[in-house]
Amino acid sequence: MKKYVWQAEGGAPVDDAIMEFLAGEDVVLDRELFPFDIRATAAHVSGLHRIGVLDESESDRLVQLLEELAEAFDSGRFVLDDRYEDGHSAIEMFLTEKAGEIGAKVHTGRSRNDQVAVATRLYLKHQLGRLVRVNGRIAASCLAKAERHAAVPMPGYTHLQRAVPSSVGLWMAGFAEAFTDDLMLALNVLDLVDCSPLGTAAGYGVNLPLDRDGVASELGFGRLQVNPMYAQNSRGKYEILALQAALHAMQDLRRLAWDLSLFTTAEFDFLVLPREYTTGSSIMPNKANPDVVELLRARAATTAAAADEIQALLSLPSGYQRDLQLTKPPLIRGLGAALQALAIVPGLVDGLGFNEERMRQAISADMFATDVALERAARGVPFRTAYADAKIELQDLAEPDPAASLAQRVSPGACGDLLLDRIRLRLQQELERAEQATEKST
Numbered sequence: 073m074k075k076y077v078w079q080a081e082g083g084a085p086v087d088d089a090i091m092e093f094l095a096g097e098d099v100v101l102d103r104e105l106f107p108f109d110i111r112a113t114a115a116h117v118s119g120l121h122r123i124g125v126l127d128e129s130e131s132d133r134l135v136q137l138l139e140e141l142a143e144a145f146d147s148g149r150f151v152l153d154d155r156y157e158d159g160h161s162a163i164e165m166f167l168t169e170k171a172g173e174i175g176a177k178v179h180t181g182r183s184r185n186d187q188v189a190v191a192t193r194l195y196l197k198h199q200l201g202r203l204v205r206v207n208g209r210i211a212a213s214c215l216a217k218a219e220r221h222a223a224v225p226m227p228g229y230t231h232l233q234r235a236v237p238s239s240v241g242l243w244m245a246g247f248a249e250a251f252t253d254d255l256m257l258a259l260n261v262l263d264l265v266d267c268s269p270l271g272t273a274a275g276y277g278v279n280l281p282l283d284r285d286g287v288a289s290e291l292g293f294g295r296l297q298v299n300p301m302y303a304q305n306s307r308g309k310y311e312i313l314a315l316q317a318a319l320h321a322m323q324d325l326r327r328l329a330w331d332l333s334l335f336t337t338a339e340f341d342f343l344v345l346p347r348e349y350t351t352g353s354s355i356m357p358n359k360a361n362p363d364v365v366e367l368l369r370a371r372a373a374t375t376a377a378a379a380d381e382i383q384a385l386l387s388l389p390s391g392y393q394r395d396l397q398l399t400k401p402p403l404i405r406g407l408g409a410a411l412q413a414l415a416i417v418p419g420l421v422d423g424l425g426f427n428e429e430r431m432r433q434a435i436s437a438d439m440f441a442t443d444v445a446l447e448r449a450a451r452g453v454p455f456r457t458a459y460a461d462a463k464i465e466l467q468d469l470a471e472p473d474p475a476a477s478l479a480q481r482v483s484p485g486a487c488g489d490l491l492l493d494r495i496r497l498r499l500q501q502e503l504e505r506a507e508q509a510t511e512k513s514t
């Protein structure tokens with residue numbers, strides 16, 4: 073029979089159906105948090121030793137058992153399943169089973185409320201670190217493509233109608249800059265959530281001089297989350313921030329995926345996807361479908377829905393409420409889906425092929441009308457007059473020379489002056505900041 077840490081010896085029996093409802097998929101989700109929970113428990117144990125609640129041998133024994141548990145969980149010898157109410161109880165039960173009374177001391181001065189908060193916080197930091205790095209890799213791949221094909225002409229569209237000549241360099245550099253922003257956003261959220269809620273117990277602190285600062289720095293946190301009640305009230309809020317950071321990357325990915333699915337149609341035929349990113353049709357032998365790109369486009373919905381689900385839960389009074397348990401499924405699902413999708417994007421971008429001839433053919437003479445109007449305006453003709461004249465002369469515009477037009481487009485950031493070095497510099501600076509941040513926290 074399942075045992076509960078809070079159940080008194082000989083107390084009233086629990087109702088299995090009700091317990092099942094309470095726990096839900098909690099214990100399975102806690103597998104994601106378990107290694108972080110174990111780490112935080114070891115830090116809590118050392119903290120208890122520093123204030124004299126545990127003596128050295130007790131502390132050593134518990135830390136050693138926690139290391140064993142981490143290894144056993146890692147190798148699959150310890151399975152976190154529905155024998156336990158949740159991961160937190162599993163840790164305490166394991167320690168008590170192995171070390172008796174010493175194990176029974178581990179929960180001194182803490183509650184499952186700050187225990188789940190700290191485990192989730194460490195998990196958030198871990199996933200945000202991954203988000204930062206994958207955004208960096210995508211930005212680097214887009215930038216390399218932009219540099220390599222900087223001057224390759226490509227039509228520029230507005231309203232999906234031919235507008236002005238553009239280039240692969242401009243198109244790809246846009247995504248390099250976007251994913252650099254996404255990296256920066258993830259890093260800023262990482263910085264914000266980098267605070268330890270451990271040692272706040274149920275949300276009101278305890279009558280022990282807990283070494284909260286020491287425990288926080290042992291766990292690699294940048295600072296303390298000072299107020300015990302806010303440690304609980306921020307649950308869900310920080311999860312939404314992390315999901316939103318992931319969502320912005322997913323929205324940029326959705327736009328890129330849209331472009332890819334459009335530009336690889338026979339009608340456009342500008343791009344060729346790497347073979348491993350296409351699939352065949354079960355009935356039509358002629359097809360190579362862009363299923364991967366389509367699923368990358370669709371994936372943003374999972375992350376957006378996860379953020380919305382948590383938002384919907386957070387209509388709560390102050391303090392811990394069991395409602396907060398339901399922040400875990402969307403958090404884990406939403407971040408997991410985003411990270412899985414983003415991880416395959418660098419290879420996709422690296423392997424993109426360009427059909428330069430088709431892109432050049434799609435740049436029609438009318439697309440040079442803006443150039444013509446602006447050339448005249450630069451010579452002193454009022455722009456509105458030059459615009460009207462160019463419109464009349466649209467039919468008679470000379471045979472276009474995309475390369476010359478691109479070279480003349482010298483407004484900073486445009487095809488004639490892409491400023492790729494500036495985009496690269498910012499990417500490098502953000503990557504360095506990311507490295508320092510992750511160094512600090514491990």
Ligand code: ARG
Binds near residue numbers: 394396397400
């Ligand atoms: N599974 C719970 C959660 O995620 C753990 C904390 C339980 N705390 C409590 N007081 N019942 O919120």
